[in-house]
Amino acid sequence: MSVELRNISKRFKDVVAVDNVSLKIEKGEFFVFLGPSGSGKSTLLRIIAGLEDPDSGEVLIEGKIVNEVDASKRDVAFVFQNYALYPHMRVYDNISFPLRMKKYPKEQIQQRVLEVAEMLGITHLLEKYPYQLSGGEQQRVALARAIVRRPKVFLLDEPLSNLDAKLRTRLRFELRKLLHDDLKTTTVYVTHDQVEAMTMADRIAVINKGRVVQVDEPSLLYEKPKSVFVASFIGAPSMNLLVAEATSEGVRMGKHLFRVRDVSVKPGNVIIGLRPQDLVPGEGELTGTLVGVERLGSGLILHMLIERQEVTVYVERGRIELSPGESLSVNPVGPLYLFDPETEELIGISKSFSVELSS
Amino acid sequence: MVGERIVKLFLVVLLYAALVLLSLVYMMPFIRSAVASFMVWAQASRYPPEWIPNPFTLDNYIKLFRLSLFPRWILNTAFLSSLVTAFNLVTSSMAGYAFALLSFPKKNALFSTLLALLMVPPFVTIIPNFILVSRLGLVDNLFALAWLGSASISSIYLMRQYYLSLGREVFEAARIDGADPLKVYFYVALPLAKPALGAVAVYQFLGSWNSFLGPLVFLRSVENFTLPVGLNFAFARSMWVEYTPIIAGSLLASLPTIVLYIMLNKYLIRGVVVTAKKG
Numbered sequence: 328m329s330v331e332l333r334n335i336s337k338r339f340k341d342v343v344a345v346d347n348v349s350l351k352i353e354k355g356e357f358f359v360f361l362g363p364s365g366s367g368k369s370t371l372l373r374i375i376a377g378l379e380d381p382d383s384g385e386v387l388i389e390g391k392i393v394n395e396v397d398a399s400k401r402d403v404a405f406v407f408q409n410y411a412l413y414p415h416m417r418v419y420d421n422i423s424f425p426l427r428m429k430k431y432p433k434e435q436i437q438q439r440v441l442e443v444a445e446m447l448g449i450t451h452l453l454e455k456y457p458y459q460l461s462g463g464e465q466q467r468v469a470l471a472r473a474i475v476r477r478p479k480v481f482l483l484d485e486p487l488s489n490l491d492a493k494l495r496t497r498l499r500f501e502l503r504k505l506l507h508d509d510l511k512t513t514t515v516y517v518t519h520d521q522v523e524a525m526t527m528a529d530r531i532a533v534i535n536k537g538r539v540v541q542v543d544e545p546s547l548l549y550e551k552p553k554s555v556f557v558a559s560f561i562g563a564p565s566m567n568l569l570v571a572e573a574t575s576e577g578v579r580m581g582k583h584l585f586r587v588r589d590v591s592v593k594p595g596n597v598i599i600g601l602r603p604q605d606l607v608p609g610e611g612e613l614t615g616t617l618v619g620v621e622r623l624g625s626g627l628i629l630h631m632l633i634e635r636q637e638v639t640v641y642v643e644r645g646r647i648e649l650s651p652g653e654s655l656s657v658n659p660v661g662p663l664y665l666f667d668p669e670t671e672e673l674i675g676i677s678k679s680f681s682v683e684l685s686s
Numbered sequence: 687m688v689g690e691r692i693v694k695l696f697l698v699v700l701l702y703a704a705l706v707l708l709s710l711v712y713m714m715p716f717i718r719s720a721v722a723s724f725m726v727w728a729q730a731s732r733y734p735p736e737w738i739p740n741p742f743t744l745d746n747y748i749k750l751f752r753l754s755l756f757p758r759w760i761l762n763t764a765f766l767s768s769l770v771t772a773f774n775l776v777t778s779s780m781a782g783y784a785f786a787l788l789s790f791p792k793k794n795a796l797f798s799t800l801l802a803l804l805m806v807p808p809f810v811t812i813i814p815n816f817i818l819v820s821r822l823g824l825v826d827n828l829f830a831l832a833w834l835g836s837a838s839i840s841s842i843y844l845m846r847q848y849y850l851s852l853g854r855e856v857f858e859a860a861r862i863d864g865a866d867p868l869k870v871y872f873y874v875a876l877p878l879a880k881p882a883l884g885a886v887a888v889y890q891f892l893g894s895w896n897s898f899l900g901p902l903v904f905l906r907s908v909e910n911f912t913l914p915v916g917l918n919f920a921f922a923r924s925m926w927v928e929y930t931p932i933i934a935g936s937l938l939a940s941l942p943t944i945v946l947y948i949m950l951n952k953y954l955i956r957g958v959v960v961t962a963k964k965g
Binding site: 376378396397399400403404405407409411412413414415424425429452472476 | 751853855856858859860861862863864865866869873874880
């Protein structure tokens, strides 16, 4: 079912948690709210669930305004970051709880609980108490409790952040497959982890300081960030953002001159963005000093100084052997992003540019 | 190395000596009562105090059991204490739940007002309460006395803090799962609050078992007396009080509360530990 937010605002005393947010989540979509902690993304999810009341604006589920509908009647399922299982109930009773509240007949409850337990591979845990389970098992029980109801919408608040890295990677794949591909239910997923967002989402809303900064498909967010915030938040390592000056000949950063042919830039200060993956060490016009190397196993992150500004370069393994202090040249092979330093918004993306050394 | 060990040992001995001394000071009244209950009043009231009963006498206990109303008073006290405890379990678990988890207008103002009432000494409310009770024609009625003690601010506060310590998510989860506030209370809040309910029960039971002022003011006829009031009544002479039988009676009276404490002790401590882990 579709979910729509219209001009939603919410403040806690003096802090604006959500600032005039409007967006529409389509039926069956896997939608992710992505933002740093304290950005208001969880508050937004809680407003959809009915756990918080917005100060202004409307929440619509299936096209109906639900502002006055209590959380218990909205027919949405919510998975909490700490799972919020009922500690005094066995797993079976935890999963069947929503059905018991709706007074389903006993046989039907049993049938559905067993079906869901089977689906999630937790049939052997049904007689246990939550404290006897591992984090991953608790996570599955929380999911089962959400799924068993066949709700209109799934709301998940950082459901993987309490798990270890390996389990997290596996579950994010499983979760999307289950909720999106198999159950085909509208899902709103909150996370601060951009990798999680990129791998799972149909569309992502990037949220910063209570505002929706950009809503797009994952690949578009990466390729066409609308602002400095999105550019630096999406992608790992994050995009190099450097201070430069636009002149009549091109964009100048110290003695480096970027001749931009396909974007017109007004003279004045400008922020240029280069992805670490788009910088190739070797013969190139961008020269600086290497200051450090991080070894990831799968590759290297080089930290270098160009014109006294820090630049990171991502290299695949074995392609470079250098020690800090040595000078290094890199060649930009990807697009050059240009941002306005005042508004921090994108001016343009240049795919046709060259770098020259001149003073 | 050896020197260090000796210093450490010395410190441990010192620490234990201090602990033993302090616990002796703390237990002194109890030991004194136990000893004095086997003394004649002439010896028990002597100064400086004597510690070995001479002559050893069971007279005090015999006097107690010669009182035909003694069992009746025990029953009255048990009845009153159970009623007060039961009332408090209901009122504090519900009010605490409302203050911790529900939202309603002026919630915080109401709660602050409630806490401010803790500052009012009980003696101040005795006269208005007495007028109220007597207008209702309920003086000398154990139910009326229980009703007066049916809610306690400190218990409400204790329950509220306990619910808050459990974290709001588990209650929110129940709400999302389709439970209305009353169902959340019965299915989630109440079962999870068992340790706190145990604490409230012990405090309330002990408090009303030992209470003196309320029963003294609100009860009139001898057969309605509770143990503390009854004992005082039985052994108060016009100019002096014969304390040794009262001491013996108090000792007997404290037995059930001690048993109750030992029974619930484990439970209480486990409750505290669970809260600590959560917090």
